[in-house]
Amino acid sequence: MKSLSQTLWKLPSLTVLIILGAAATATAQNPRIQTSQLDALAPKASETVDVNIDERLMQLTSKFFSSKDNDEAKVKEIINGLKGIYVKSFEFENEGQYTEADIEGIRSQLRNPAWNKVVNVSSKKEGGVEVYLMQNGNQISGLALLATDPKEITVVNIIGPVDLDKLTQLEGQFGIPELGIERSKPKRKN
Amino acid sequence: MNIDGDYLWDKTGEPDPEIQELEEILGTLRYQPRPLKIPADLQTNPTRGFFSTLVPRLAIAATLAMALLGLGLWLGLQHSQQPRAPVVAKTPIAPASGKNPGSRELPTPDQGAKDTDVATFGGPEQKQKHLSRRHSASSSLAANINRSPHIREGLIRQRQVAVQELREAEAAKDELMLALRMASAKLNFAQKKTQNINPREPVHNQHKIG
Numbered sequence: 001m002k003s004l005s006q007t008l009w010k011l012p013s014l015t016v017l018i019i020l021g022a023a024a025t026a027t028a029q030n031p032r033i034q035t036s037q038l039d040a041l042a043p044k045a046s047e048t049v050d051v052n053i054d055e056r057l058m059q060l061t062s063k064f065f066s067s068k069d070n071d072e073a074k075v076k077e078i079i080n081g082l083k084g085i086y087v088k089s090f091e092f093e094n095e096g097q098y099t100e101a102d103i104e105g106i107r108s109q110l111r112n113p114a115w116n117k118v119v120n121v122s123s124k125k126e127g128g129v130e131v132y133l134m135q136n137g138n139q140i141s142g143l144a145l146l147a148t149d150p151k152e153i154t155v156v157n158i159i160g161p162v163d164l165d166k167l168t169q170l171e172g173q174f175g176i177p178e179l180g181i182e183r184s185k186p187k188r189k190n
Numbered sequence: 191m192n193i194d195g196d197y198l199w200d201k202t203g204e205p206d207p208e209i210q211e212l213e214e215i216l217g218t219l220r221y222q223p224r225p226l227k228i229p230a231d232l233q234t235n236p237t238r239g240f241f242s243t244l245v246p247r248l249a250i251a252a253t254l255a256m257a258l259l260g261l262g263l264w265l266g267l268q269h270s271q272q273p274r275a276p277v278v279a280k281t282p283i284a285p286a287s288g289k290n291p292g293s294r295e296l297p298t299p300d301q302g303a304k305d306t307d308v309a310t311f312g313g314p315e316q317k318q319k320h321l322s323r324r325h326s327a328s329s330s331l332a333a334n335i336n337r338s339p340h341i342r343e344g345l346i347r348q349r350q351v352a353v354q355e356l357r358e359a360e361a362a363k364d365e366l367m368l369a370l371r372m373a374s375a376k377l378n379f380a381q382k383k384t385q386n387i388n389p390r391e392p393v394h395n396q397h398k399i400g
Contacts, residue, residue, distance in 0.1 A: 051369040053362055060359040061366055075370065087369040121383040129380040147376045156373045168381060170374040 029114055031134045031142020033157050035088045037105040041153070044097045045090035049154075055083045078167055082160035089154040098153060103146065106155055110144055127152065140164070270341075 042048050053061065058079060065076040079085075092098070110117070110132050119131035127149030134142035143164070145156040195203030 049368065049372070051365045053366055053369065057358070057362045058366075060355065061362045064359055064363050075367070078370065079366065085366060085369045085373075087372055089372060119380045119384060121380050123383065126379070126383075129376055129383070131377065131380055143373075145373060145376050145380075147379070154372060154376060156369070156376060158373065164377065167370065167374055168377045170370055 029134075029136075029141075031114075031144070031157070031159050032084065032086070033106065033109045033144055033155070035086065035106065035155050035157070038088055038090065038102065038153065038155065041090045041098055041102060044092060046093045047089075047091040049087060049089040051085065051087040053085045055159075058082055058084060074166065074170065078163060078170065082158060082162060084157075084159040086157040086159075087155070090152065092151045095150040097151070103148065103153065106146055110146070115144065 062076060062079055065072040065079075067073050067076060090098070109115075110130070114134050115132040116135065117130060118133050119129065121130075122128040127147065129148075130146045132144040132146075133140055134144075139161050141159075141161065143156070143158040143162050145154070147154040147156075195206075197203045197205050197209065
């Protein structure tokens with residue numbers, strides 16, 4: 001009888017644990033990263049970019065891209081199926097306006113095993129770029145990009161199946177200026 | 191079984207024993223005239239109960255009520271639908287079309303009406319008749335709308351929401367392009383850097399053999 005009562009007492013706690021585990025898993029699989037901790041840097045920044053486009057706005061906006069126009073069709077193709085694009089960027093007049101601790105909140109989220117760091121570029125002169133992908137099977141379900149520079153921090157978070165090749169090729173097209181970054185040479189055929 | 195003779199047809203000729211046997215078996219089921227026996231306890235004129243008389247009347251009343259309700263709804267629907275088209279044309283609220291590039295794609299109601307006129311009415315007389323009819327209808331409906339401010343307010347609100355959504359989407363389009371530009375630039379930068387670290391053609395100083 002005692003063992004039965006003990007078992008009955010354990011049931012609610014077990015249920016709570018299961019619910020918490022499920023919630024934690026769901027959170028772990030969510031490709032949306034929180035960037036609100038960076039807002040404290042806004043007063044120090046000389047230029048701030050804050051873009052928040054959720055699924056509803058994305059669907060609404062996609063109607064404004066014409067399928068007949070080649071450039072717009074390309075953009076439409078890229079954003080088709082995306083559930084959100086969030087960008088936060090701060091540009092400072094001088095170096096040392098932010099510390100590693102400011103970015104740690106972002107990095108800690110990206111240390112989640114659901115995220116895979118696919119690119120990590122570090123340069124003292126030009127800064128570093130970290131690209132993370134969240135995959136659901138073979139399909140990309142989210143992208144996170146953290147670009148740091150002595151005078152700049154940029155966080156890009158794209159939710160949904162993003163085509164990296166098409167997104168990379170977008171620079172220099174459709175009024176998007178080329179930012180002086182060379183594009184990769186096409187592969188040579190053997 | 192013998193089926194050559196006329197026995198089966200008119201009972202003449204040689205009878206077949208099998209058929210005779212079947213006749214005997216089935217003969218018991220033959221129609222036998224009997225006088226109608228009415229049970230003594232059967233009430234030919236029963237006294238009707240309260241509910242038994244009320245139910246049919248209630249059913250008739252309910253049917254009539256439903257028919258009247260349906261008619262009322264139909265008339266109400268007709269009445270509410272009529273003023274809508276001219277109201278949109280008359281509503282003074284319109285987006286700042288000059289400043290809004292996205293609104294260029296959406297024709298104004300007046301433009302739409304002009305297009306329809308040109309497409310539908312070939313002759314000038316027909317067009318004139320239609321215009322005069324439409325003018326009288328719109329003026330009477332405008333008067334109706336003036337009398338019913340609820341409809342007007344609802345339509346104005348709808349229009350305002352549509353315009354707001356349009357502006358929101360236009361602003362979001364610019365933001366989206368900015369976001370894509372930044373993402374693309376950073377990805378290109380990362381791609382360039384990784385290619386510099388791992389060049390595709392690492393050996394340049396080899397000589398051809400042969």
